[in-house]
Amino acid sequence: MAYDKFTVLKSTAVPLPIENVDTDQIIPARFLKATERKGFGDNLFRDWRYNPDNSPKEHFVLNNPIYQGKILVGGKNFGSGSSREHAAWAVYDYGFRCVVSSFFADIFRNNCLNVGVLPVQVSAAFLQRIFEAIEKDPGAELEVNLPEQTITLLPTGDKESFDINGYKKQNMLNGFDDIDYLLNMKEEIKSFAGDTPL
Amino acid sequence: MSKTLFDKVWDSHVVRKIDNGPDVLFIDRHLVHEVTSPVAFLGLKNRGIPVLYPERTFATADHNTPTRNQHLPVQDPLSANQLRALENNASEHGIPYWGLGHEKNGIVHVIGPENGITVPGATIVCGDSHTSTHGAFGAIAFGIGTSEVEMVLATQCIMQPKPKRMRININGSLNEAVTPKDVALYIISRLTTSGATGYFVEYAGEVFRNMSMEGRMTVCNLSIEMGARGGMMSPDEKTFEYVRGREFAPSGADWDSAMAYWKTLYSDADAVFDKEINFNGADIEPMITYGTNPGMGVGISRSIPKAESMEGGVATYRKSLEYMNFAEGEAMIGKQVDFVFLGSCTNGRIEDFRAFAKIVKGRKKADNVTAWLVPGSHKVEAAIREEGILDVLREAGFELREPGCSACLAMNDDKIPAGKYAVSTSNRNFEGRQGPGARTLLASPLVAAAAAVTGKVTDPRELLEPELA
Numbered sequence: 166m167a168y169d170k171f172t173v174l175k176s177t178a179v180p181l182p183i184e185n186v187d188t189d190q191i192i193p194a195r196f197l198k199a200t201e202r203k204g205f206g207d208n209l210f211r212d213w214r215y216n217p218d219n220s221p222k223e224h225f226v227l228n229n230p231i232y233q234g235k236i237l238v239g240g241k242n243f244g245s246g247s248s249r250e251h252a253a254w255a256v257y258d259y260g261f262r263c264v265v266s267s268f269f270a271d272i273f274r275n276n277c278l279n280v281g282v283l284p285v286q287v288s289a290a291f292l293q294r295i296f297e298a299i300e301k302d303p304g305a306e307l308e309v310n311l312p313e314q315t316i317t318l319l320p321t322g323d324k325e326s327f328d329i330n331g332y333k334k335q336n337m338l339n340g341f342d343d344i345d346y347l348l349n350m351k352e353e354i355k356s357f358a359g360d361t362p363l
Numbered sequence: 364m365s366k367t368l369f370d371k372v373w374d375s376h377v378v379r380k381i382d383n384g385p386d387v388l389f390i391d392r393h394l395v396h397e398v399t400s401p402v403a404f405l406g407l408k409n410r411g412i413p414v415l416y417p418e419r420t421f422a423t424a425d426h427n428t429p430t431r432n433q434h435l436p437v438q439d440p441l442s443a444n445q446l447r448a449l450e451n452n453a454s455e456h457g458i459p460y461w462g463l464g465h466e467k468n469g470i471v472h473v474i475g476p477e478n479g480i481t482v483p484g485a486t487i488v489c490g491d492s493h494t495s496t497h498g499a500f501g502a503i504a505f506g507i508g509t510s511e512v513e514m515v516l517a518t519q520c521i522m523q524p525k526p527k528r529m530r531i532n533i534n535g536s537l538n539e540a541v542t543p544k545d546v547a548l549y550i551i552s553r554l555t556t557s558g559a560t561g562y563f564v565e566y567a568g569e570v571f572r573n574m575s576m577e578g579r580m581t582v583c584n585l586s587i588e589m590g591a592r593g594g595m596m597s598p599d600e601k602t603f604e605y606v607r608g609r610e611f612a613p614s615g616a617d618w619d620s621a622m623a624y625w626k627t628l629y630s631d632a633d634a635v636f637d638k639e640i641n642f643n644g645a646d647i648e649p650m651i652t653y654g655t656n657p658g659m660g661v662g663i664s665r666s667i668p669k670a671e672s673m674e675g676g677v678a679t680y681r682k683s684l685e686y687m688n689f690a691e692g693e694a695m696i697g698k699q700v701d702f703v704f705l706g707s708c709t710n711g712r713i714e715d716f717r718a719f720a721k722i723v724k725g726r727k728k729a730d731n732v733t734a735w736l737v738p739g740s741h742k743v744e745a746a747i748r749e750e751g752i753l754d755v756l757r758e759a760g761f762e763l764r765e766p767g768c769s770a771c772l773a774m775n776d777d778k779i780p781a782g783k784y785a786v787s788t789s790n791r792n793f794e795g796r797q798g799p800g801a802r803t804l805l806a807s808p809l810v811a812a813a814a815a816v817t818g819k820v821t822d823p824r825e826l827l828e829p830e831l832a
Contacts, residue, residue: 184679185556185656189793194772198427198441200401200448212795217781240679242557245590245656246793247772248492249399250508271560271592272492275523276508330524332384342510347387347518348412350379354518357378357389358416 168281170340174263174309175319177234179226180299186239187246188273192255194247205251206258227259231303238265238295244273253280263309265316267292278333279342285309285316291325294318311337365631367528368597369563372503372628376486378520385522391485393420393515394471395458397427397449398774399490403513404452414516417457421480422449424462425470426491427774430737430764433463442775456516469740469766472496472708476580477742479609483598483625488515493708493790495586498595499579500602501628503563505593526592527637529562530630533570535644540823542718543578544710544788544807546570547585548650548660550642556658560590562638565630570644571596576605577714584709585790588657597629649823651695652792652805655683659792663810663822666694686794687802688782695820698804702785703734703815704797705808707771710788711739713746715808720755722812722826728760729818735777736761737769759816773798786814 196208214225221228237256243266244252253276256264264282267289274284287295298305298318306319311334317324329337336342347354366374379387395403400422407414414420427442437443446462453460461467467474472493475481483501488494490512497504511521531550551558564586571579579596586594603622606612613621648662661668667684669691670677684690689698705711705719716738728734736756738744744766747753753763770777771789773796779785781800788811792803806814809823816826 182678183682184676187656187791187793189772189791189796193795193799194426194774197398197774198439198445200445201405202402212799217799240676242560242590245556246492246587246791248490248506248508250402250490250510253508268557268560270557270590271526272506272508276510279508279510330384332381332522343522344406344410344510344514344517346522347514347520350387351415351518354378354387354389354415354520358519361376361389361391 168257168340171262171281171283171311171337173311174235175306176236177304178236178238178265178295178299178307179232179234180296181226181237181239182296184240185242185245188244188249188252189246191244191252192249197249197251202254204258205255206260209255209259235261236263236265236307236309237261238292238299241266241268241289243269245270248272248276250276250280253277253282257282265292265295265307278337281337281340283309283311283337285327287316287325287327291323294321294323365634367630367634367636368501368565368595368628369503369528370634372484372486372501373525376503385524387520387522388486390488390515390519390521391419392480392487394475394480394487394489394494395420395422395449395512396471396489396491397424397445399509400452400512401445401448402509403516404448406513407516412517414456414458416519419519420458420516421475422453422458422460423468423471423474424449426768426772428463428767429775430735430767430769430777433765466741469742470708470711470768472584473711473739473743476500476576476605477609477740479606479612482606482612482621483602484628488521492587493584495591495593496580496584496708498583498586498593499576500606501595501598501625503593503595506587526563527561528565529559529591529638529640530565530567530636531640531642532568533642533644534568535570537570537644538648540649540809540827541647542807542809543574543581545647545650547582548652548657548805549647551585551589551658552650552660553642554589554640554658556588556656557590559586562591564591564594566594566596567630572599575714576601577712580712581709585657588790598625649807649810651810651820652803653687653689653695655686655792655794657790657792657805659683660805661695663695663820666692696822698820699784700732700786700814700819701783702779703732703811704737704770704785704787704789705811706735706737706739706769707789708739708768709790710808711737711743713743715788716743716747716752717750718808719812720752722809722823723759723761723816724755726759726816728815731818732815734761734815735764735770737764738766740766761815770797772796773801779803786811786820
């Protein structure tokens with residue numbers, strides 16, 4: 166599915182300084198019953214965000230209006246567990262375009278790249294500085310520059326570069342997805358399949 | 364050049380290598396279920412393209428299905444709608460579909476091997492992270508997202524950077540009551556829940572050689588819980604015997620040529636791994652988890668570690684214990700148990716029911732325990748009856764439910780109530796995984812059975828008859 170192009174994103178960020186945030190927390194299984202990709206943002210972090218009676222939990226960061234922005238900053242090993250792409254959809258649908266952490270689980274990172282959310286892996290020390298800056302001033306902005314592959318903590322000017330493979334980078338910059346690429350090499354695939362037993 | 368098992372299978376499936384990008388990987392066999400496929404089929408519809416090789420995809424209903432009264436219409440309208448969507452999509456695209464009540468229906472990672480869909484040397488994917496299960500046969504098998512499900516349907520390929528290689532060697536012999544589940548929980552507790560992220564794992568050594576195919580599936584199944592893309596084992600005579608004669612496995616001349624290939628599937632003696640880890644089988648005891656990720660496990664006779672002794676954030680660790688309402692330093696033995704869940708793609712196969720029955724035989728279910736025993740498939744269910752296990756279970760006060768993922772992820776009505784403790788043979792103890800507020804203790808079928816008859820966390824070694832020499 167096509168998504169908006171990603172070039173440079175300047176935004177405040179929402180901090181979630183918890184480690185091993187698994188995709189069951191990002192979106193619990195009971196919200197996976199849809200047959201269309203719609204409305205998953207409403208249930209992003211459902212059980213951390215709402216009480217069983219659906220009233221908001223006032224201490225959860227998404228319910229605190231001083232924290233806003235298109236960047237979600239999470240603790241180490243973000244997105245572990247289930248392969249549900251619904252987790253990445255929920256992050257995107259809520260309005261985040263970028264997730265920053267010091268370490269990502271594999272499948273979640275891949276799913277993010279496939280749906281237009283940029284996963285930015287930074288050093289543990291840089292992650293700590295981001296959390297500290299936001300704690301000091303929730304209005305602190307980050308700049309994520311995909312062409313340059315850098316992330317800058319604007320109040321301090323702290324900057325770090327991040328990795329992304331060249332192919333995925335071009336996809337994100339242009340809003341392309343992998344299926345377009347694969348469909349263009351269908352003949353090559355068919356000839357490969359011809360030699361491959363079922 | 365010498366190669367690892369993983370390299371041999373991966374490299375032979377690369378259609379194209381992209382510079383500074385992923386490999387285009389050909390997928391031999393694709394499994395789909397109702398939850399992660401509808402948006403992928405919708406994608407095909409929006410693009411107006413067909414499924415390229417429908418004969419390479421197999422569909423079943425398992426995640427979002429009731430485990431009672433499967434002959435009746437599904438009550439939850441959203442679940443019913445999702446199941447209908449899969450049935451319609453499969454029928455429209457000519458994909459075999461084994462829905463509720465079908466004799467081949469069951470959990471996707473149980474029915475793949477059962478029906479010979481899973482074979483050595485194949486690439487197998489499914490929109491489910493426990494697809495790593497199939498690695499037990501020497502296949503490269505891993506979970507994918509829905510965008511990738513759409514790619515496989517449309518082109519039979521996905522695009523993935525090649526993971527690094529890790530080998531985990533365990534030699535020595537296992538102690539009494541130590542099952543494949545304990546071996547896996549032990550590895551994860553040592554490596555942590557992210558210790559193998561970025562790697563594809565090969566399990567090697569006599570501990571794995573000595574395991575049955577079911578046991579190997581349990582180990583490979585849990586690879587994802589330490590972050591690995593997947594895990595695999597070199598196929599051997601046990602593997603070939605298991606596969607031989609199954610419906611979708613090669614037969615006749617195809618079998619012979621397949622065998623010739625399968626026998627080349629091992630890591631060459633001088634193959635190099637990016638990381639190699641050794642454990643001793645004798646160090647492992649029956650395991651149980653105390654926290655909210657599968658890496659938070661200890662030997663059942665141990666106590667809950669102190670926060671200071673843990674790698675990583677103390678705050679996250681304490682939050683986890685707070686959720687469980689456990690305290691640092693407490694013993695695991697004797698902890699209250701309200702529910703017992705036997706089942707899932709981790710431990711829902713016939714051997715798991717045999718193990719459970721071994722302990723409950725001649726005993727009675729504890730009054731304070733609600734037990735959900737859910738076979739992984741109709742074929743497992745049939746074997747439970749045929750082997751007389753059902754009679755043993757019934758005499759001890761247990762009943763059997765119908766196949767499905769059930770309380771492992773609690774998408775259906777099988778939800779552990781908030782605040783209750785469940786000893787579960789499944790794979791994840793995440794917050795709310797088994798129901799909002801539910802508290803999960805992951806363990807083997809033996810530990811689950813011991814909890815079911817005593818009503819508390821109990822060392823299964825106390826309940827097993829001494830083996831005759």
